[in-house]
Amino acid sequence: MESKHAVQKRSGDLFNQSAITDWEFARFRQLIFDLAGITLSEHKKNLVAVRLASRLRYYSLTSFADYYRMLINAPPEGELQTVVDHLTTNETHFFREPRHFGFIKRHILDNTSSQTPLRCWSAVCSTGEEPYSLAMLLAEHCGYTSDWRVLGSDINSNVLEQARNGLYLNSRQAEIPRRYLQKYCLKGVRSQQGTLLINNKVREHVRFKQINLNTSLPNVGFFDLILLRNVLIYFSAETKHEVVLRVVEKLKPGGHILVGHSETITGISDRLRLIKPSIYQKV
Structure with missing residues (x-):
């Protein structure tokens, strides 16, 4: 022994x-x-x-x-x-970089009929705060019955499981506008006390899929809006170039792609024009 x-x-x-x-x-x-x-x-x-x-x-x-x-x-x-x-690093927040969400509301949603089908992709969604933030914004503009969908993807399988649950600690509620918090989130009670849950009607419009941006992309359709934020800083210049070109292929003409405020994809694709720093439109 x-x-x-x-x-x-x-x-x-x-x-x-x-x-x-x-x-x-x-x-x-x-x-x-x-x-x-x-x-x-x-x-x-x-x-x-x-x-x-x-x-x-x-x-x-x-x-x-x-x-x-x-x-x-x-x-x-x-x-x-x-x-x-x-x-892999998984730092994220609800409504992170608020100016982006202001741009989406004022320049995309306010100029789009609530009945127009919309497809959005949060390409590096981590534990789901970004796609759910986007979904709340879309629900506010389009309602629940319109044809809009959000795809959230990540290479990390653990964070995707958390994202699918849509369950977060109450400490995250400070990141969510009060109106959205009251309208689209449920407060945990009894065994779930101290948590908040994204409501079912919002979650029905959001799906999650494991995707590795460093390989050929699966058939996920085409999108009006893609958020590719705060991930390019982890790639080499060559990998960044390849990833951006792959992702842009999934963007509809006229659609927008947003990167992190500290990131730029200017010059990578002649199919993109700069609208303002970190915001591009496919031509």
């Missing part, structure tokens, strides 16, 4: 595997680039170690090199997807 001291030493050894060598970090940098197109800078070395340390403990491995060797023979839908889920 293994002694208590040996068990503690082995557990400590596994727990302390947060130290990652330069060789190991280089392998994981290349892996996440190949899988998701994400470029990790040198200062992300500790982040990779911390986020993947739990996988070493899960498999009782003693080094990141051992974990990497296991991964190179793993199917994409298995442990490789787990790596993607652990290494």
